[in-house]
Amino acid sequence: EAGVAQSPRYKIIEKRQSVAFWCNPISGHATLYWYQQILGQGPKLLIQFQNNGVVDDSQLPKDRFSAERLKGVDSTLKIQPAKLEDSAVYLCASSPRTGPQPQHFGDGTRLSIL
Amino acid sequence: RKEVEQDPGPFNVPEGATVAFNCTYSNSASQSFFWYRQDCRKEPKLLMSVYSSGNEDGRFTAQLNRASQYISLLIRDSKLSDSATYLCVVNRPTSGTYKYIFGTGTRLKVLA
Numbered sequence: 001e002a003g004v005a006q007s008p009r010y011k012i013i014e015k016r017q018s019v020a021f022w023c024n025p026i027s028g029h030a031t032l033y034w035y036q037q038i039l040g041q042g043p044k045l046l047i048q049f050q051n052n053g054v055v056d057d058s059q060l061p062k063d064r065f066s067a068e069r070l071k072g073v074d075s076t077l078k079i080q081p082a083k084l085e086d087s088a089v090y091l092c093a094s095s096p097r098t099g100p101q102p103q104h105f106g107d108g109t110r111l112s113i114l
Numbered sequence: 115r116k117e118v119e120q121d122p123g124p125f126n127v128p129e130g131a132t133v134a135f136n137c138t139y140s141n142s143a144s145q146s147f148f149w150y151r152q153d154c155r156k157e158p159k160l161l162m163s164v165y166s167s168g169n170e171d172g173r174f175t176a177q178l179n180r181a182s183q184y185i186s187l188l189i190r191d192s193k194l195s196d197s198a199t200y201l202c203v204v205n206r207p208t209s210g211t212y213k214y215i216f217g218t219g220t221r222l223k224v225l226a
Contacts, residue, residue, distance in 0.1 A: 033214075040122075040218070041218050041219075042118075042201055042216030042217050042218045042219055043158065043201075043216050044216075045213065045214065048211065048213075050211065055209075055210070055211040056208075056209070056211060056213065091157055091158075098211045098212050099212050100145045100146030100205045100212060101146065101205075102148050102160045102163060103214060104160070105157040105158050105159070106157060107156070107157050108156075108157050110155075
C-alpha cells in the first residue's frame, strides 16, 4: 500500500513570498490533516478535511494560510505571505475516516523562511 | 497547562536498560491513545495503539490508566536503534468530529 505522498521535501523562500505544498493521502482515506511542527514541539493541527469538506480549521491562520481538497483526494496548503515564524515542517496525514483510529503521516515538507 | 503533557527528556540510558515514559492528559472525553515514534528529521510513525487492558508488542508495553488519565510506554532491553522522540497522542471527539492532540514528545538516547 502506498503511503501518504508529499512534495516538495524542502523549500526555502524569503519572507513575504508565497509557497504551496501538495499532499496525496493513502488511497481510500477520507480524512486528511495538515500539521505544522516547529522544532522541539509536537505537531499542531492546522486543518482537517473529511472528503472535500473542512471539519476543523480553528488553528489555521486564515489571514495567510489557505488549504483546499477540491475533489476529496489530494490537497494543497498555501502560505501567502510567509513570515519568519512559519519556518517549520508541514506534515500531511490521513486516516480512513474521522474517529478514534491511528493516522498515517507523509514525509513532510521542511520550510525555511529567510 | 497543555492538554497532553510529556517529560521532554532527554532520557539517556545504556543499551539493554529498561526505560519508561509517562504521559498525562487532561480531557476526560479522550477516547483513543497512541504512541508514535519520530526519528530526527523524519515523520511520526505509529508505534502502537494503547488499549485499556494494556498491550505489548515485543519489547514495548503500553498501559492506560483512565482514572488517573495517564498513559505509559515501557521499553525493555533498549537498543541503539530505539533512540528517537516518542510522541504521546490522544484522540477525542470535538464538534462533531475527532481530534488528535499531540504531546511535545520525549527524547530517548540509548548509549553504547
